[in-house]
Amino acid sequence: MDVVSSYAWIGWLVLILVFVIVEMLSLDFVFLMLAIGSLGGLISGLFGLPWWAQIAVAAVLSLLLLFLIRPPLLRALRRGGDPTRSNVPALLGTEGSVVQSFGGHDTGLVKLANGEVWTSRLAGDEASAPALEPGSRVTVTAIEGATAVVVPAGRQTHE
Structure with a gap:
């Protein structure tokens, strides 16, 4: 288990990179929130938390962002939409x-x-x-x- 704890930061970086790339293709803010949650997991690992606590931090942060930040962000983004019917x-x-x-x-x-x-x-x-x-x-x-x-x-x- 020392290997997992020692190199968890590499896994977090890979996850962040993958989530950001997928977000650039989807543009729906879901994977952006997951990437930020993964960033929280990476930072908690740098402060010395064990790998299972890093996963918990990433999961909680991702869920909070998905349910609290994403909806108002989407509303603000769509507020200036074109009301013209087509x-x-x-x-x-x-x-x-x-x-x-x-x-x-x-x-x-x-x-x-x-x-x-x-x-x-x-x-x-x-x-x-x-x-x-x-x-x-x-x-x-x-x-x-x-x-x-x-x-x-x-x-x-x-x-």
Whole structure:
């Protein structure tokens, strides 16, 4: 056991290095907290604590950091995020006009306000409504794959 106690500092350095490298790849602060905990284990070893106490110090410090420091750190980091919706959420509620008529369970084409032309169909509860003719205004209520689910403008329904 003298060998373990004598060379534990090498193990701590290796762990710190591995945790820092993994943290650089993940960017989630989990492995950074583990690296700091390992640093606590290394420092406790330099003060002469036995190897099992070094592990206990590293474990306790890592857990404290993970549960007390990491959550507010993540909140502070994400506070300045871009609130702009993108992708599918940005299309929900977008208005457009019918390019190719459709109705019932048929599909047609709709040109959305952002300039994109989508294959579209009427929402389930609108399927019995009369067919929409070119130029009719519609509102997107859902996206299913590459199909925009629409209702005539002014109506808001959810499937």
